[in-house]
């Protein structure tokens with residue numbers, strides 16, 4: 001699939017520093033797959049709230065190439081134990097620590113666990129486990145073993161912040177922490193490091209931009225910023241194209257090249273090791289929970305530095321000296337498409353925007369796309385991983401999430417609406433009406449899909465996904481669209497206070 005970016009007046013091929021390639025993103029679908037949740041009968045009252053509560057923790061976007069069979073088989077059996085360290089054999093301490101952390105049942109417990117010596121590995125949130133040790137540390141990535149002296153006993157962990165999601169975790173390599181054997185049985189160091197090692201993984205659902213950020217990059221940032229570059233990243237299941245994509249960000253966090261820990265056949269030795277990131281919330285950081293009180297704003301600033309993004313702030317006057325704000329329309333090709341993209345672009349131009357249309361995909365050069373997003377004052381797109389690019393928007397920019405027909409507000413809230421505020425992005429919904437949806441052509445009048453979305457939700461995730469996410473395209477009502485654009489203009493910071501250069 002080819003990505004394209006075109007100005008509205010003169011559609012043109014993408015060439016000069018623009019977007020070429022093909023990305024799994026366009027195949028991205030949001031999915032919440034949990035038979036257990038879906039089969040729960042919803043009581044009377046507020047079905048959307050109940051559904052949200054029950055599906056909350058499994059909201060995800062995944063690429064179509066994730067093994068669907070794993071989705072089906074992982075389901076029910078594995079669900080129950082994901083919050084505790086199920087793979088770690090006899091681990092009473094960990095289990096109770098995990099439970100205490102998860103129930104969050106009051107400050108008393110927290111104080112108590114602070115007085116006790118922390119276990120080597122423990123759940124730092126429902127989604128994340130961290131193991132930490134100091135001493136004589138020898139990492140044999142080839143066998144995913146970390147020898148530690150001193151260490152009380154063996155531990156097992158998976159360094160990916162999605163513990164509540166067995167499907168994602170089934171793809172993540174497990175590391176074993178073992179007491180260092182004495183004498184000749186100890187593996188000899190082939191690389192000595194003076195800084196701490198930090199182990200994380202890019203399996204799970206990474207490769208999908210939303211998961212790259214919410215499962216890996218935000219957690220990595222909030223966990224490692226405190227090292228001020230003096231940390232050696234050890235990436236498990238390393239995918240070279242993935243590292244290349246985010247290398248500028250890793251450079252901001254570590255002075256050293258990322259190590260392909262499972263494949264480099266070295267024994268890396270460290271004075272200290274951390275395995276696994278902490279997790280705070282979807283696409284965000286809670287400063288009070290982070291070492292050094294880093295914030296989502298710090299993350300955005302770091303991204304700006306990493307990718308050389310010049311604009312700190314959006315403005316009604318735009319960046320380019322045209323005096324017009326730039327609207328970026330995020331295009332999708334395979335599902336949830338805009339059917340009247342050109343008309344939308346024309347309408348936006350008439351409302352006073354300079355318009356760009358772009359479709360990011362897996363091979364999109366990150367820096368190039370980041371600069372395009374950063375040059376925009378407003379961004380609009382149908383719900384999907386492409387909206388994750390809002391991390392590059394300048395402060396005060398407006399994000400318009402087009403919510404497909406089907407009662408999906410709860411889904412779109414957690415993924416993009418709530419994270420927007422911390423990113424200093426103004427958020428607007430555009431809720432697609434039935435008249436604007438391709439569903440009207442696909443189903444007879446009066447069909448349940450058209451008249452009773454919540455009844456479809458109750459049939460489970462697959463039904464919901466098929467009906468409203470995979471098979472729906474949208475044709476925005478241009479009058480409504482124009483009205484939205486006028487709201488966007490009002491919401492943008494006035495031109496006079498604009499375009500402070502990035503620091």
Ligand SMILES: *[C@@H]1O[C@H](CO)[C@@H](O)[C@H](O)[C@H]1NC(C)=O
Nearest residue numbers: 052053054056057413414418
């Ligand atoms: C579900 O998510 C929403 C929004 O993040 C949150 O307010 C609510 O407490 C969550 N509910 C549960 C049961 O986790």
Ligand SMILES: *[C@@H]1O[C@H](CO)[C@@H](O)[C@H](O)[C@H]1NC(C)=O
Nearest residue numbers: 140141142143144264265266
């Ligand atoms: C790496 O592990 C494989 C199997 O686990 C083993 O056969 C091989 O000898 C190991 N290589 C090194 C250099 O340790």
Ligand SMILES: *[C@@H]1O[C@H](CO)[C@@H](O)[C@H](O)[C@H]1NC(C)=O
Nearest residue numbers: 188189190191192193267269
């Ligand atoms: C690493 O340090 C240890 C202990 O000082 C030393 O014995 C070993 O030779 C060093 N290895 C390398 C490759 O420098």
